Amino acid sequence: MGLTLSAFVFNTSEFMPIGLLTDIAQSFAMTPAEAGVMITVYAWMVGLLSLPLMLIACRMDLRRLLLLTLALFTIGQAGAGLAASFPALLAARIAVACAHSVFWSIAAPLATRLVTREHQPFALSLVAAGSSVAMVFGLPLGRVVGLALGWRTTFFCIAAISFLTLVYLCRVFPPLPQGERFSPAQLPSLVRQPLIAGIFLLSLLYATAYFTAYSYIEPFLSTTAHFAPSLITVTLMVLGVMGFCGSFLFSHCYGRCRFGVLRAGLAGLMASLALLLPASASLPLTFLTCMVLGTISTCFNLAMQAEIIRHTTRASSPVAMAIFSGIFNVGIGSGTFLGGRASAAGLLAYVGFFGAAIAAAAAVYLCLVYIPQAKKRERDGA
Template identity: 50%
Template sequence: MADASTTKEILPLAGIAVAAFVFNTSEFMPIALLVDIAADFGTAESQAGMLITAYAWAVCLLSLPLMVAASRFGFRRLMLFLVALFGACQVLSAVAPGYGALMAARIGVACAHAVFWSIASPAAVRVVRPERRSLALSVIVAGSSVAMICGLPLGRIVGLALGWRMTFLCIAVVSFAVLAYLFFVFPRLAAGERFSARDLPALLKSPVLAAVYAVTALIATAYYTGYSYIEPFLQQVGGFSDGFITAALSLFGVAGIAGSVLFARLYEGRRRPAFLLTVLAGIAVSSACILPASASPAGVAALCMLWGACGTAFNVSLQSEILRFSSEGEAAVAMSVFSGIFNLGIGAGSAVGGAVSASVSVSWVGAAGALVGIAGVAACAVFLLPAMRRAKPHG
């Protein structure tokens, strides 16, 4: 019975993790193919970078209203619909005749993304036993990290060899395979309590959640100010080859898995505040060091490892705090707010990076991100950590 119970947990959890892999691969694919997309449509790289910005802002604006509207449905029905919508929009991305059509298809993907990341973590912790919640979260984040290791580099390789359109078509094929798998293994999980927009002020009265959202906005902005322009930075400033850049993108994912393992092992009890502050500081330091690190391949490799590990650990740590301090009925909507704010940070970071790149130089995107990162570390120390110490978890 124990083996059967474990299998019933592992199969759907693996499905969510693979879906996370595919969603994350798609979200950041324009970063890996930014130069080629810009060249194909005859636009500047900063304008092509708006594909990242618009996607992120769409998720930011749509996460809460879409999740509130979807809260009446069970997780199984939602998951299957979202993966199907995601795959269809990938096909539209692959055949887009122009920049505007590609942007519209990406907004469709963003709608699926907005709800998927609102339910992924709550669904993951509900398909496993309570004592395995941290493991479930780390597995979902590991799926995202594998996207950095395999998804982005493979997509870049396919894009360089066959064109960026074929990359999006490959993502569509994989997403339909994931849809078939989830259809057979994902259990029926009842939706949580109905949640309306009127309930949002009460949710935000939680000092921990309010502080988590503020820190998320700042740190995500800091991280993606530099990361959104990592490809042109390494090309133009570092002078590195396409092969090296692909390998560097893979290192982010390898480090991300390391960050999720560290989270699963260390993020408990009294170590939580120190762990969180350390990884946030690591993001600020990584952003500040991108320019000096570009002087050598070893420096870039070390930077990518630190940056990737801290970025993943930051993400999953704050998700853990949201689930710790929200009720089961609030969890999906609380996560939708987190997803929206996180993507606000991605969009803001991409916009800041684009503005710095266009008006000054791509060399300084890291320095701009570091300034925002310092503000995020300060907000964590002054607001979030004291709130975590005072508050009592739900359940």
Template identity: 50%
Template sequence: MAQRGITIRQWLPLIGLTCAAFIFNTSEFMPIGLLTDISASFHISEAATGVMISVYAWGVMLLSLPLMVFASRFDLRHLLLAVIALFACGQFLSAVAPTFPILVLARLVVAAAHAIFWSIASVMAARLVDAERGALALSMIATGSSIAQIFGLPLGRAIGLAVGWRMTFCVVGAVAAAILVYQAVVFPVMPAGERFTLGQLPSLMRNRVLLALNAVTIFMSCSYYVGYSYIEPFLQQVAHLDAGTITMALTVFGFAGLLGSVSFSRFFDGHRFGFLLGVIGGLALSLLLMQAASFSLASVLVLCVLWGLCATAFNVAFQAEVISFTQASASAVAMSIFSGLFNLGIGCGTAIGGAVVSRGAIAGIGYVGAGIGAVGVICTVAWLFPAIRRTRG
């Protein structure tokens, strides 16, 4: 039996990888919607709790490239199963963590699994199918990741409100365990492929477009997470929304990501510079308007649409540009670096936002984020666009 040229034997492990991509990224975003409950549980501030998000992001940043190089020598089937098992263990440890430091340690365990998984997921997906179906396989992995960005945070928050934040981690761990059993049954033997080497790095360091893309990525992800990491307490304390309405707003934010994905597919190829400038400027504008939009539910929802659309479109567009300006043999390394730098921005943005919140200025986090985003806009116009024009000739 075949569907679109892919056999059922290929579909089954590919579906498992898609589900794994969803649960891995859901785990990354989930604590943002549970920040207030976690901080109350350990009797610490939201800013102090935000350290958990920074440590996770910095862990992924530091581990992505070295773990990708290390993992490339192992049989991919056993490596995948080991990574999912490690991920599930980290979730269960998070659920029972008696102290906040142990919770942070548990999140580092999850970060290690996260770094390895995203270094091998695309490679495994492509190898599961025939060469002419590789793009479809990769799009399924991207779909799992995108759905997590859209639904992961509100879903995690809804579970947390219903049964407590600890049970949220338990649920994620249980789903990961189910995926582990599923993949143990359906995933085929897959020998290690070509090993990644650090010798691929010098050529990437000389690529002007990649350097500019990476710089803008750091500024914009930092800008984004100054506000996004504390969006739950912001909506509670500044916009004065109740728990159910906050969940609704975060769900609207997530659904707006679908618009960002559709916008990318329709407009990016024909309007590259305008699209990039629009989504980057839209991100900075969203942060700038956070406080102004907090005075009514309608304006909060409009802001969530703009912010969610631009965030997803930015992420997809920049990944496409990284692949476009990288040789195929080095694309995995380039994407690992991109992921690491994006997480560097997440960690720094969360830390900066936490510093603002700890000073009792949560209402102003959007202005701080917008200032950093403005630097990203300037870098885009003054550095990235000229580099693309020179490379394209």
């Protein structure tokens, strides 16, 4: 429950600027494309800091590390609400990015350590449920609060919720045995594993493809699909609701057909991104496309995390997840950058096509390289 709450506040914070991008830009006399740099910087800072911070913290007790991470997160959210200038807002978001870097490095390993192996997919799906709740209620409600009371109020609300989550975890989170320690000297052998390297490449391509379109979904729905502001909020909620479906599909299907889940994930991503523009002419088709996109994004993201845990030891999994989180956020930043350049060039309507092309490259690598390597490892009994 505590990790689910933590995932809720972290994901709400990460994606909240997407729903308030226009208002934040207006506060600082900027265009949405210029203000979108905030999303890019946040993501790239997570990408740069995830591994170094986790290597520094890997010898720390995980419970204490989790609590310190939430404390830094709370401070960063309050700082964002108080920011008097765009550089000050960026600085506060970088502090939050540091907390983000550590949290998503330890969230999945912590969840799986609290349960038996057969319940690990379910534990991961509960963490993802926090992310889905953030997309269903956190992001849209943050947008509603921001539109009604100003975007700063939304940041203050997240700071308050994260503080309450910190107090709750102080009381309920159990101590964990230390177990084997990871040494930085083991890092080269970890990243040289073909399957681990393959997951990192897939995460980069997947995140770049998805966020090329998703980071600018608000202006896309406004200017291309001509949605009213209230309908944009509903659409964002639809995306989040379908995250629950993605969590459900993962927890029930991954253990029985993991390669099928991976294939369907990238195929669905490619198709839904390619259909964004054609579907924008119809409200039902737009909703259907967003439903597929929301389901696929959650399911495939969980599958990649499960693949990392499958191919790493208990000691190395937090470090591997740190690299995964860093690379994933480099993909978020890259996708946001590409989407921003497309928007600035007057090609906002076509961001889905750009994302679909990148997803197609990921699908080719998955089917021709990663899955054959994984099947060979299983046959060899490694």
